[in-house]
Amino acid sequence: MKILVCVSKTPDTTSKIAFTDGNTKFDEAGVQWIINPYDEWYSLVRAIELKEANPAATIHLVTVGNADAEPIIRKALALGGDEAIRVNTDNSDAYYIAAQIAEVAKQGGYDLIFTGKETIDYNGSSIGGMVAELVDSPYISLATKFDLNGTTATVVREIDGGEETAEVTLPVVVSCQKGMAEQRIPNMRGIMAARTKPLKVVEPIAVDALTSIQSFELPPAKAGVKLVAPDNVAELVRLLHEEAKAI
Amino acid sequence: MSVLIFIDQSEGHVKKSSLEALTYGADVAKQLGTTAEGIVLGTVTEDLAALGKYGVSKIHQVSNAALNNVDAQVYASVISEAATATGATVIVFSHNQTGKAVAARVAAKLKAGLVAGACALPNTSNGFSVKKTVFSGKAYAHVNILSAVKVISLNPNSYKTVATEGTAVVEALAVTVNEPKVKITAVNKITGEVPLTEADIVVSGGRGLKGPEHWGILLDLAKELGAATACSRPVGDAHWRPHHEHVGQTGVQVAPNLYIAIGISGAIQHLAGVNRSKVIVVINKDPEAPFFKAADYGIVGDAFEVVPQLTSAIQKMKAGA
Numbered sequence: 258m259k260i261l262v263c264v265s266k267t268p269d270t271t272s273k274i275a276f277t278d279g280n281t282k283f284d285e286a287g288v289q290w291i292i293n294p295y296d297e298w299y300s301l302v303r304a305i306e307l308k309e310a311n312p313a314a315t316i317h318l319v320t321v322g323n324a325d326a327e328p329i330i331r332k333a334l335a336l337g338g339d340e341a342i343r344v345n346t347d348n349s350d351a352y353y354i355a356a357q358i359a360e361v362a363k364q365g366g367y368d369l370i371f372t373g374k375e376t377i378d379y380n381g382s383s384i385g386g387m388v389a390e391l392v393d394s395p396y397i398s399l400a401t402k403f404d405l406n407g408t409t410a411t412v413v414r415e416i417d418g419g420e421e422t423a424e425v426t427l428p429v430v431v432s433c434q435k436g437m438a439e440q441r442i443p444n445m446r447g448i449m450a451a452r453t454k455p456l457k458v459v460e461p462i463a464v465d466a467l468t469s470i471q472s473f474e475l476p477p478a479k480a481g482v483k484l485v486a487p488d489n490v491a492e493l494v495r496l497l498h499e500e501a502k503a504i
Numbered sequence: 505m506s507v508l509i510f511i512d513q514s515e516g517h518v519k520k521s522s523l524e525a526l527t528y529g530a531d532v533a534k535q536l537g538t539t540a541e542g543i544v545l546g547t548v549t550e551d552l553a554a555l556g557k558y559g560v561s562k563i564h565q566v567s568n569a570a571l572n573n574v575d576a577q578v579y580a581s582v583i584s585e586a587a588t589a590t591g592a593t594v595i596v597f598s599h600n601q602t603g604k605a606v607a608a609r610v611a612a613k614l615k616a617g618l619v620a621g622a623c624a625l626p627n628t629s630n631g632f633s634v635k636k637t638v639f640s641g642k643a644y645a646h647v648n649i650l651s652a653v654k655v656i657s658l659n660p661n662s663y664k665t666v667a668t669e670g671t672a673v674v675e676a677l678a679v680t681v682n683e684p685k686v687k688i689t690a691v692n693k694i695t696g697e698v699p700l701t702e703a704d705i706v707v708s709g710g711r712g713l714k715g716p717e718h719w720g721i722l723l724d725l726a727k728e729l730g731a732a733t734a735c736s737r738p739v740g741d742a743h744w745r746p747h748h749e750h751v752g753q754t755g756v757q758v759a760p761n762l763y764i765a766i767g768i769s770g771a772i773q774h775l776a777g778v779n780r781s782k783v784i785v786v787i788n789k790d791p792e793a794p795f796f797k798a799a800d801y802g803i804v805g806d807a808f809e810v811v812p813q814l815t816s817a818i819q820k821m822k823a824g825a
């Protein structure tokens with residue numbers, strides 16, 4: 258069985274969000290980069306668990322990004338996975354990225370493709386669906402559980418107002434979120450092993466980007482908090498009703 | 505040229521987020537000087553013609569019972585075919601669970617640029633750019649769509665529903681409905697609860713409540729307000745509350761009218777998921793809690809005393825009003 262895990266590099270969750278070049282570029286100064294938490298905690302760890310249950314399985318990681326993404330891939334390889342593929346581009350259009358992953362997927366003939374539920378920077382939640390469409394596979398979005406029995410997967414996924422259990426025959430594309438697995442910390446052996454795992458760099462295929470970012474904007478700052486004394490809760494209720502019109 | 509809005513339904517009922525998408529799509533159509541049409545899949549019990557009051561002139565219905573459950577692949581092929589057949593150049597979804605499953609597939613199928621998580625009308629003065637939330641709510645991006653056909657999925661609770669007069673023409677649409685490859689074996693809907701992303705009011709608790717046995721005061725307040733309940737990540741991780749209640753950068757992102765945070769410190773990752781709330785109230789015993797900086801109203805006090813008083817003060821207000 259061959260598993261492809263999509264990994265993306267995102268700013269650390271505590272990063273200060275600021276923009277440069279007339280608000281057209283994310284300000285990377287002082288930013289720590291991490292593996293997108295959904296990719297790391299859920300899809301990668303679940304793939305590793307599947308390989309632990311079936312050592313014949315192979316796990317490939319794929320990232321679409323420039324060379325700056327390599328430390329992140331090594332970090333991911335330290336958790337597990339056999340080799341990594343980096344598609345060398347810094348285009349950020351979801352369709353462009355999905356088309357690159359779909360190309361890697363077609364070349365590699367994977368049974369299972371995992372993505373995170375979304376990235377914590379662009380929050381599109383769209384790569385998994387696009388890849389699924391481009392490789393013509395079923396798509397399980399927002400999965401919270403994934404079990405495999407031969408080539409039949411049993412999954413639980415989030416739907417509006419609840420969850421759904423379903424069965425699907427591989428190949429399938431799955432977007433992973435909380436519930437799929439528990440976060441792991443890489444150990445020394447993993448970190449050492451990651452250094453020598455193959456990291457293949459491939460050039461992107463020609464695809465037209467369908468979107469481009471024009472500019473960024475920060476939300477307006479709050480005016481400041483109005484404090485109400487704890488023994489005067491009625492005043493808070495009055496403010497919420499009359500001033501804020503929120504209740 | 506027209507705008508096609510996907511109307512998401514659950515057990516025959518049109519969702520609130522779809523009414524927002526309808527209003528939004530109708531406004532996009534007005535901007536472009538064209539008509540707005542809806543599409544609904546599966547068996548619907550509601551009066552579809554009445555949805556005309558949100559500004560759509562026509563509703564295409566594919567009332568095949570096989571479409572009562574969402575299958576991303578089947579839905580995408582039906583909606584894409586419908587979009588092509590009706591000449592739609594803009595397709596609008598809600599960025600809810602269904603939208604997240606389907607919109608991206610439709611976009612890829614039609615080679616249409618997608619803005620997922622839109623929060624305002626497009627700017628068409630120079631091209632076609634749509635504002636969306638990025639960095640989990642810490643910022644916005646204006647994204648140009650470069651393709652002829654465009655797909656937009658609208659964040660729930662970010663566009664106000666406006667109902668006026670009007671009825672829509674409801675028409676059956678003949679499209680190919682494929683056999684789903686995913687077999688659904690069980691559906692487990694949480695009934696009687698306000699869905700978190702659609703709620704007007706959210707009451708949320710953190711580690712300050714000290715344990716699941718203390719959630720009663722929060723649930724009472726939520727019940728009094730008709731609010732959905734949420735929690736911080738450690739509360740979800742410790743299984744004090746179900747994990748679908750976890751809000752923040754790595755949980756659900758919400759934008760209610762009113763967010764009441766009880767015993768939550770206001771870590772940057774928590775704020776990311778809630779700072780688009782219109783009004784934020786913080787109840788925390790620590791005056792230095794970072795959440796106060798992001799709040800509109802606050803009480804520095806012990807949640808175990810303040811929250812029950814708040815519930816009864818609201819009861820009193822309602823009785824008096």
Ligand SMILES: Cc1cc2nc3c(=O)[nH]c(=O)nc-3n(C[C@H](O)[C@H](O)[C@H](O)COP(=O)(O)OP(=O)(O)OC[C@H]3O[C@@H](n4cnc5c(N)ncnc54)[C@H](O)[C@@H]3O)c2cc1C
Nearest residue numbers: 710711712736737752753754767768769773774789790807
């Ligand atoms: C990569 C990453 C992602 C993360 N994602 C998220 C996320 O999505 N969502 C999220 O919530 N967190 C997230 N976190 C965790 C976040 O950093 C905080 O640790 C977490 O939000 C703290 O939860 P809390 O406010 O409930 O608990 P604490 O920080 O422990 O705060 C408890 C608060 O309760 C107050 N309190 C105590 N007793 C009382 C009382 N009797 N009455 C009133 N107030 C009281 C205290 O003063 C304190 O402010 C993430 C962290 C990381 C590293």
